[in-house]
Amino acid sequence: MIPLRALRRAAPSEVAILAAMLGLVIALLAVLTGGRLVAPGSLAAMAFQMPLLALLTLAQVPPMITAGIDLSIVSIANLSGIVAALLLVRWHVPYAAWVAVPAALATSALAGAVNGLLIAALDISPIIATLATMILFQGVAFVLTRGTVLSGFPPQFLALSTGTIAGVPLPFVIFAACLAWVGVLLRRTAFGVTLYMLGSNPIATLFSGVDTRRALFRTYVLSGVLSGIAALVMASRFNAAQADYGSSFLLLTVLICVLGGVDPAGGTGSVLEVLAAIVILQIVATGFNFLGLSAYLANALWGTILVLAIVLRRLLRA
């Protein structure tokens, strides 16, 4: 319970720092891009792009709170997207659009359960376990597709990314719902409290009578399912699925989590701060686009920002 209370006390100042950074970054980029960044068109584009990265980031949050990491999220997303795509365009099952969504989610839950078993039951460190499954799931995805791109989905499935509810784009609604879900899970349930405890002191958690293996297992299943939801948004938006999409997202999810106050050493993190970090990242990414930066330079800058964020956080705490 202590980490949670400490967190609540710390939360406002961290959010304030992030909000200040947000303002600064927007002002800087707005000037650099000559106002194009804050034009209504680009804001709409950002609202369209953000949910995918945001959902993948959300998948990274629970493992990192437990002092773990899930390196396989992008592989899980691609694999789940491919299962959906196979049902939609290859296997010609009846009601494919309706079967594809639960099938993709089941795949992602299963993949998460494999991670959970390796980590919780076999005691393999999360880095190694998810590294192995990252290669493994990508391998399975390659076997399923033989390296090809699956595309041409029916309109019912594409509606996942193009549809709107009361004028709000559907991906955004999905993301908001997931954000609320994870937020409630982390802050209002015994499971959530357990995650923070696991991250602060796993042995003390075990000795206080918590079934830590079960909690760890559920953490990675949750991470898998969130990757699966991201997969649906991704496949629908690209109108395609492939074994090696979006590998650069992995670095970004870790970066966003660290920026958003999730300590890689475990025990801290809140979805609201992560949300603030996602918004900052998306704006910066769009700004990079407007400035015409090369993707490689952008990657180098992301890496630099990640290191700076960690160093700054450390200096602020000391």
Add this chain to the structure above:
Amino acid sequence: MRAAGRKVLGRVELYLVAVLVILAVFLTALNRRFLTLENLFDLLANYTFLGIMALGELVVLVSGGIDVSFTAIATVAQYVMGWIISTYQIGSVLVAFLIPLPVGIALGLVNAGLVHLTQVHPVIITIATLNIFYGLLVFVTGGAWIYNLPASFQAFAVTKIIRVVDRAGTPSGLSVLSLFWAGAIALTWFILTHLVVGRKVYAMGGNPEAARRAGVRVPRLLAFVYGYMGFLAAVAGFVQAQLAQIVQPNAIVGRELDVLAAAILGGASISGGTGTVSGTVLGVLLVAVVTNGLILTRVPSYWHNVAIGVIIATAAGLMASQRRRTTRARGAS
């Protein structure tokens, strides 16, 4: 304790040798080409640069850290070398070999500094530096390949130290490049088992706090560990350029997991303190033989990742269960 540690590690190596022998028999039965000197020489030459990098990763893993940025370090070091020797047409292969080394060491020291400064898990730091080193290299150079390497650089690559001609008259031989792997093996073995710094690396990996209190200067040791990784990455960069005879920024990046897999297969633990040179060499050979075997038995290439992933997961699981058993046994006695 040291004796017990040695016995457990010996067992890992025994397993690896057994698996290798079984695989070799199996593959030879399926395809006669497997157990030919030509195939084995090729295997050794082709896996030399991965083998060298795996030795660096071993030292980092033993220290309790991890490095995934070494492919970017190898690429940057190799590119600097390629650019200098092709621009000035430097004929001396020795000079070409020496150029990448300071670059590699310097980038390794950057990692060490960041790991020490931030106290964050090195996997996060080195994911960041992988993107920084590689991103900046490709941005600055535009990803251009370097072709016009000096003639002497090309002549050196085809040098053979052992030459054989098979019954059909096809000549093959052990490439001089394999000597670089042998050298890296000898050097790493000597450092880890016969030098004080090597014992300190094991001590820090086994229990960092105990090592600190016993007087180990952690920042210096981190500098050695990541600097050595950078040094071997640079050597590997040189060897890879020799093999390929072009310098191509995207040739090495992406192989970091193969190397990590080999080191872990060889018994190095991600939590530090364990791992041997012989285990790491066997781990690389196992990855090499499995990949080569899949090719020789004509398994489609998209199965390769599945095989590698399953092997790492199995090896990590076996080692974790063994670790659990040792802890339990120790608790009972």
